[in-house]
Amino acid sequence: MPRSEAPPPPATAHFAPPRLSLRLVAVWRRNFLVWKKLALPSIVGNLADPVIYMLGLGYGLGLLVPEVEGVSYIAFLAGGTLAYSTMNAATFEALYSGFSRMHVQKTWEAIMNAPIALDDIVAAELVWAASKSCLAGVAILAVIAAFGFTASPLALAAIPVVFLTGLCFAALGLIMTALAPSYDFFMYYFTLFITPMTLLSGVFFPQGQLPDSVQTIAAALPLSHAVSLIRPLLLGQVPAHIGLHLGVLALITVLAFWLALGLTRRRLLK
Amino acid sequence: MPLEISGLVKRYGRGADAREVVRGLDLKLQRGECFALLGPNGAGKTTTLRCALGLTEASAGRIRLCGLPVPGQAREARARVGVVPQMDSLDPDFTCAENLIVFAGYFGIHEREIRPRVPELLAFAGLEGKETARIQSLSGGMKRRLTLARALVNRPELLVLDEPTTGLDPQARHLIWERLRRLTAEGTTILLTTHFMDEAERLAHRLAILDTGRILAQGSPREVIAAHIEPQVVEVFGDWTEAESAGGSGAAAWAAAHAGALSRRCEISGETAFCYTDDAAPLLAHLARQPGLRTLHRPANLEDVFLKLTGRELRD
Structure with a gap:
């Protein structure tokens, strides 16, 4: 038997707090350099879908619904569109692209042979997915402004909120990536979480239209907090309960990142 | 270091x-x-x-x-x-x-x-x-x-x-x-x-x-070979039957009848006998008189040591 019997590291060691270094910038930069090669198609890809929905629903349904909460339906829809398209962009990046780099291309394994720890890689993926969703969000905001659906300088304050929204959904998405056996797994996340949340979070209609019992749950969803901040800013209003909404998004980001990191360590540091 | x-x-x-x-x-x-x-x-x-x-x-x-x-x-x-x-x-x-x-x-x-x-x-x-x-x-x-x-x-x-x-x-x-x-x-x-x-x-x-x-x-590599295995190997394969053999044919039957006396150690893998010895001359002289058998005489190498130490079973 081997000498120096030490107890095996406890399973909880995987969930120790993150230890980050500035080397994560190099990992973020790697993803940015890849994105830069295909920046235009990437932006158009992130832009086309939400803009088509916004214009289609906004003008189409807008004929039937002349006004929502005191503004035109399309102006109401603009804020919701920016919020949910940010969610989608961050989610797709953390899920599909993250999984490709972690599992298929073994990019993370290659990086771990350099003086970069897994903690740095997962954190870089988090910030990168938020950055990419923010780049897409800024493009959508430009379209919204170009169509005249927002005219307030307060709309610029939506950009940091978009980044935080991206961080929040990237962190949630990285949990799924850490658990996924294959790409097919992500389908559950979309049909069971992302899609219902999009419908319940006040993107397309005010949450007041929901039954009372559903309203309580809906108000707690992360996307609801993002919509509650972004929509008023685009309409030139200061959002109510700013601290609460920002706090919830930040708290979800931190807790989800911690969980995602723990699960990823358990998966890769065997 | x-x-x-x-x-x-x-x-x-x-x-x-x-x-x-x-x-x-x-x-x-x-x-x-x-x-x-x-x-x-x-x-x-x-x-x-x-x-x-x-x-x-x-x-x-x-x-x-x-x-x-x-x-x-x-x-x-x-x-x-x-x-x-x-x-x-x-x-x-x-x-x-x-x-x-x-x-x-x-x-x-x-x-x-x-x-x-x-x-x-x-x-x-x-x-x-x-x-x-x-x-x-x-x-x-x-x-x-x-x-x-x-x-x-x-x-x-x-x-x-x-x-x-x-x-x-x-x-x-x-x-x-x-x-x-x-x-x-x-x-x-x-x-x-x-x-x-x-x-x-x-x-x-x-x-x-x-x-x-x-x-x-x-x-x-030399030390490991010297420490763990006899220096010479004779691989024996092919047809072999002998009137007095109890039964069976081929290299395995030959090995069962003669390898013990002519080599230090003999391993059978499929239809090949691997005979390890310090001096292959008597073994080769005997084999020259067995027309159906074919032989390959070579110095022992690392693979022989490896197979001796880790066995010949497949690892999957």
Whole structure:
């Protein structure tokens, strides 16, 4: 038997707090350099879908619904569109692209042979997915402004909120990536979480239209907090309960990142 | 010392399900030597490398990589190590040159510093002029060579290669061997795993044969062969029947009747008898009188030691 019997590291060691270094910038930069090669198609890809929905629903349904909460339906829809398209962009990046780099291309394994720890890689993926969703969000905001659906300088304050929204959904998405056996797994996340949340979070209609019992749950969803901040800013209003909404998004980001990191360590540091 | 491992234990699972993959392993690499870890699949080679690099935590034992404790300062230690992993992990979104430049970035090496070295690194890997080639356009051998070049961006003191030539054609294997010899000649220490005996015999100054998580033999290839096996081997195969034989035919029946008296040790594998002996002359003289049997007489090699120590059963 081997000498120096030490107890095996406890399973909880995987969930120790993150230890980050500035080397994560190099990992973020790697993803940015890849994105830069295909920046235009990437932006158009992130832009086309939400803009088509916004214009289609906004003008189409807008004929039937002349006004929502005191503004035109399309102006109401603009804020919701920016919020949910940010969610989608961050989610797709953390899920599909993250999984490709972690599992298929073994990019993370290659990086771990350099003086970069897994903690740095997962954190870089988090910030990168938020950055990419923010780049897409800024493009959508430009379209919204170009169509005249927002005219307030307060709309610029939506950009940091978009980044935080991206961080929040990237962190949630990285949990799924850490658990996924294959790409097919992500389908559950979309049909069971992302899609219902999009419908319940006040993107397309005010949450007041929901039954009372559903309203309580809906108000707690992360996307609801993002919509509650972004929509008023685009309409030139200061959002109510700013601290609460920002706090919830930040708290979800931190807790989800911690969980995602723990699960990823358990998966890769065997 | 580039790498020092003592009492390494790696256990998976806990309680009754616990499985020890590495069971008390000791290893010391001298500066400038090429050291090979040999072992069948599942022997614990890759796990040992992962522990050494701080990519997984050992259950027990002490590791120092480039003089630094692992896992405590694994990150700092890895800055002085190059790794060629078993699986292709080149970045398919980048060209050959970009792969080297981006990877150098992970070591904190600025593009200004690495870009002038790219042609030299590619030339070392036999990939002259491939700066702008896409990874998808490279053959398996070219990818492995580019991975070798990538492992050299930080001018490592220690180069770790996990089965560097598995799946390559002979031309590509010989090129990699030649480059690894050049690196050790320049003072780089090399640790490689392989299950190719000829690779270990040609490249390694010292080697260790590993099975079920333990080192079974260690030393220079010559020392290991001398210590563990008779110097001569006669392989016997073909047809054989003899009036007085109890039954059966072929090399196995011949071995059952005669090998015991004519060789020190005899192993049967399928229809071939491997006879190990200090002096093959009497055995060969006897075999010359058996017209149906064919023979191959050769000096014992590492593969014979390996099979003696790890058995002939398949490992999956």
